[in-house]
Amino acid sequence: MSAERIKILTGNDLFSGDVTWWTGHDWSRHVDHAVPLGDDAAAIVAREEAAQRVVSAYVIDATHDGTSVRPAHIKDRVRALGPTVRLDLSLHPDDPQAAAQIV
Amino acid sequence: MYLYDTHDQAMVDARVTEFTDQVARRLAGTLTEEQFRPLRLKNGLYLQLHAYMLRVAIPYGTLNARQMHMLGDIADRYDRGYAHFTTRQNIQYNWIKLDQSPALLADLATVGMHAIQTSGNCIRNTTADHFAGAAADEIADPRPYAELLRQWSTFHPEFDYLPRKFKVAIIGSDIDRAAMKLHDIGIQVVNDPAGQIALRVYVGGGMGRTPMIAPVIREFLPPLQMISYLEAALRVYNRYGRRDNKYKARIKILVHEIGADEYRRQVEEEFAHILTLGLEPPPAEFARIAAQFADPAFDPAAPDAIDLSDPDFAVWVAQNVHAHKAPGYAIVTISLKPVGGIPGDASADQIRLMAAIAQEHSFDELRVTHAQNIVLPHVKKADLYAIWQQLDAAGLATANLDLIGDIIACPGLDYCSLANARSIPLAQKISERFADGDRQRNLRELKLKISGCINACGHHHAGHIGILGVDRKGVENYQLLLGGCEGADTSIGTITGPGFSEDGVVDAIERATNVYLDRREGDERFVDTFRRVGMAPFKDAIYG
Amino acid sequence: MGETLIRLRDDAASTAPVVPFADLGDHSNARAVRLMPGDDARALRPLLEQLDLVEVAFPAYTDGRGYSAARILREYGYTGELRAVGDVLVDQISHYHRCGFDAFAPVQPITRAAVDKAIATWPAVYQRTVDGRTPIWALRHG
Numbered sequence: 008m009s010a011e012r013i014k015i016l017t018g019n020d021l022f023s024g025d026v027t028w029w030t031g032h033d034w035s036r037h038v039d040h041a042v043p044l045g046d047d048a049a050a051i052v053a054r055e056e057a058a059q060r061v062v063s064a065y066v067i068d069a070t071h072d073g074t075s076v077r078p079a080h081i082k083d084r085v086r087a088l089g090p091t092v093r094l095d096l097s098l099h100p101d102d103p104q105a106a107a108q109i110v
Numbered sequence: 111m112y113l114y115d116t117h118d119q120a121m122v123d124a125r126v127t128e129f130t131d132q133v134a135r136r137l138a139g140t141l142t143e144e145q146f147r148p149l150r151l152k153n154g155l156y157l158q159l160h161a162y163m164l165r166v167a168i169p170y171g172t173l174n175a176r177q178m179h180m181l182g183d184i185a186d187r188y189d190r191g192y193a194h195f196t197t198r199q200n201i202q203y204n205w206i207k208l209d210q211s212p213a214l215l216a217d218l219a220t221v222g223m224h225a226i227q228t229s230g231n232c233i234r235n236t237t238a239d240h241f242a243g244a245a246a247d248e249i250a251d252p253r254p255y256a257e258l259l260r261q262w263s264t265f266h267p268e269f270d271y272l273p274r275k276f277k278v279a280i281i282g283s284d285i286d287r288a289a290m291k292l293h294d295i296g297i298q299v300v301n302d303p304a305g306q307i308a309l310r311v312y313v314g315g316g317m318g319r320t321p322m323i324a325p326v327i328r329e330f331l332p333p334l335q336m337i338s339y340l341e342a343a344l345r346v347y348n349r350y351g352r353r354d355n356k357y358k359a360r361i362k363i364l365v366h367e368i369g370a371d372e373y374r375r376q377v378e379e380e381f382a383h384i385l386t387l388g389l390e391p392p393p394a395e396f397a398r399i400a401a402q403f404a405d406p407a408f409d410p411a412a413p414d415a416i417d418l419s420d421p422d423f424a425v426w427v428a429q430n431v432h433a434h435k436a437p438g439y440a441i442v443t444i445s446l447k448p449v450g451g452i453p454g455d456a457s458a459d460q461i462r463l464m465a466a467i468a469q470e471h472s473f474d475e476l477r478v479t480h481a482q483n484i485v486l487p488h489v490k491k492a493d494l495y496a497i498w499q500q501l502d503a504a505g506l507a508t509a510n511l512d513l514i515g516d517i518i519a520c521p522g523l524d525y526c527s528l529a530n531a532r533s534i535p536l537a538q539k540i541s542e543r544f545a546d547g548d549r550q551r552n553l554r555e556l557k558l559k560i561s562g563c564i565n566a567c568g569h570h571h572a573g574h575i576g577i578l579g580v581d582r583k584g585v586e587n588y589q590l591l592l593g594g595c596e597g598a599d600t601s602i603g604t605i606t607g608p609g610f611s612e613d614g615v616v617d618a619i620e621r622a623t624n625v626y627l628d629r630r631e632g633d634e635r636f637v638d639t640f641r642r643v644g645m646a647p648f649k650d651a652i653y654g
Numbered sequence: 655m656g657e658t659l660i661r662l663r664d665d666a667a668s669t670a671p672v673v674p675f676a677d678l679g680d681h682s683n684a685r686a687v688r689l690m691p692g693d694d695a696r697a698l699r700p701l702l703e704q705l706d707l708v709e710v711a712f713p714a715y716t717d718g719r720g721y722s723a724a725r726i727l728r729e730y731g732y733t734g735e736l737r738a739v740g741d742v743l744v745d746q747i748s749h750y751h752r753c754g755f756d757a758f759a760p761v762q763p764i765t766r767a768a769v770d771k772a773i774a775t776w777p778a779v780y781q782r783t784v785d786g787r788t789p790i791w792a793l794r795h796g
Contacts, residue, residue, distance in 0.1 A: 024161035090524040267752035271718025391791035
């Protein structure tokens with residue numbers, strides 16, 4: 008199945024600093040839960056930042072193949088995973104191939 | 111070392127109170143992120159790639175066992191069991207939660223530590239020679255001056271919103287172990303022609319986008335006019351530093367654009383005015399501070415001999431142990447660069463172990479170096495073996511000081527939101543390629559530095575071999591530089607040519623070291639051979 | 655109740671028109687002047703006796719040039735009102751005060767109580783500056 012190009016919204020949790028992804032109704036730590044954005048990204052950011060549910064939110068390009076979402080830029084792929092040199096601290100501590108997915 | 115009196119402690123405590131209030135207002139929504147961001151940066155709290163990162167100040171790289179122990183406890187209590195020692199002698203925690211940061215700072219305050227001005231457009235931590243007070247080549251310990259600077263720069267009301275960050279380094283020897291000329295202000299304690307202690311002031315050095323070596327702005331400054339002179343130097347910068355372009359806002363750009371002579375003229379004019387205002391602390395204050403940096407009670411009967419019959423221990427002594435000014439003593443450098451490890455990182459247990467060793471064997475004192483290692487400044491030679499055994503058991507005895515395995519690397523794209531490329535995996539690959547100890551020692555002193563972006567926190571411009579990570583259409587790419595140097599003979603590295611992939615740059619480095627081995631004469635280091643033969647032979651070998 | 659003018663002085667506020675620094679050449683009798691961040695406070699030295707009010711503009715609070723301007727004016731003996739105008743937030747009040755400001759005209763209202771609290775943030779100060787506070791080094795050595 009070929010990947011569909013989409014735009015998704017990401018930011019950090021104000022309290023914990025965790026990387027978060029907009030799921031359409033709330034913020035998840037898992038990039039695969041990110042949903043394609045419509046025209047209302049700016050409104051979502053304004054509302055969610057004002058409500059203290061996110062900080063430093065921004066729109067990024069990504070591809071979606073039905074099961075997983077892959078950010079277009081390497082920096083956001085690192086954000087989606089965690090430090091590639093400390094997979095034990097990442098979201099996929101048991102997957103030795105996780106770091107290879109970054110490049 | 112300097113210990114806070116009630117005044118110093120009260121200031122740190124007041125800062126914790128202020129920050130606690132600011133965090134509460136942020137979490138309640140009465141401060142926006144835009145308003146809060148510069149305020150949290152002034153307490154070293156960044157929003158980084160994965161979480162909030164907190165940079166704790168270690169003034170002039172000196173701390174005692176109680177403080178070091180607390181740093182280890184904080185890693186366990188507020189972070190994920192480890193921390194990172196930086197190229198400015200500070201320590202960073204990568205996984206801090208905003209709502210816990212006030213409690214963290216309160217804990218730090220109980221041991222006289224803080225995160226004051228470790229970020230933001232203000233005067234940052236003053237760094238110093240990590241062998242201060244221990245090396246025989248010292249004219250004077252620079253740290254009393256550094257402590258005066260710390261106090262003067264803390265919450266300075268005029269200089270809290272400078273055009274850009276401001277970094278000062280100070281040394282007390284002709285041997286520059288602090289990359290002094292690559293700072294916004296560098297100060298060297300010297301003897302003037304009459305044999306009196308004086309300060310030589312350099313202004314306008316730096317790395318980043320436009321690396322520059324600081325020119326001398328004042329040849330001999332009376333030490334008891336240091337504060338007045340710095341007021342003048344900073345005021346000229348605050349008034350005339352560029353504010354239109356973030357990448358041209360450092361003082362090095364101002365000095366370069368108006369010229370060193372004009373900058374000097376403006377500073378002297380301001381200085382003459384400031385001298386009339388009585389801003390200088392009295393000699394008694396310097397004396398009070400300097401007394402706390404007096405030599406510890408060295409044992410005059412400490413034996414000078416070291417039993418080197420254990421070959422691994424002997425290798426470590428030869429590489430990581432330096433001569434001390436006191437007979438029977440030595441300076442130990444603990445490597446935080448194990449083969450294949452993350453440069454500058456230490457676990458909470460390792461941090462507490464180093465604290466315990468320092469308490470027992472180093473007169474309760476440690477140093478952090480800008481090469482991301484830890485120093486025990488005053489160790490009895492007779493105790494070296496026992497110390498080495500403890501370090502070895504904890505993975506802290508890698509005998510690679512100043513060798514190619516002693517890599518300086520910024521956190522890079524694994525941690526830092528400013529980065530364009532990862533630096534740590536590259537450091538690990540280089541470390542593993544050159545893992546063999548004999549091979550490293552054969553390559554002699556070879557300072558290899560990696561930055562993950564142009565901000566140059568890895569000091570790549572000053573590496574004998576420097577690497578700059580760049581983003582080439584979304585793919586990590588690495589530029590190779592040769593011939594940088596950070597000592598008295600400071601120089602800025604030269605790019606070899608087109609960049610490389612991660613594996614490609616490891617191969618390129620290997621080829622460059624082979625050129626050095628082929629061509630070196632006498633006891634030349636890599637950088638000496640490069641300076642003698644030039645880039646051409648290296649370029650030919652690297653690009654084939 | 656937030657205010658947009660807070661004065662820490664007992665005298666009445668100047669009612670004279672505030673002349674922009676750039677226009678001083680045409681208004682040599684000015685009693686009130688406004689400095690923008692790039693204006694040279696030193697140029698006011700000959701006028702300090704006649705001035706009742708100097709406004710120092712902070713279009714963005716991150717531009718710290720006005721702190722130097724204020725301190726320079728006080729160092730030259732200016733005793734009139736020194737007013738920080740614009741993007742003035744409670745978190746900078748302490749520094750403003752230490753640099754000689756005795757009045758604040760924030761775009762976003764601040765309460766007088768918040769100003770008083772901000773000025774009391776620091777139990778002591780490390781530097782001697784124009785606010786008359788005794789620096790810590792003087793407390794230590796009398």
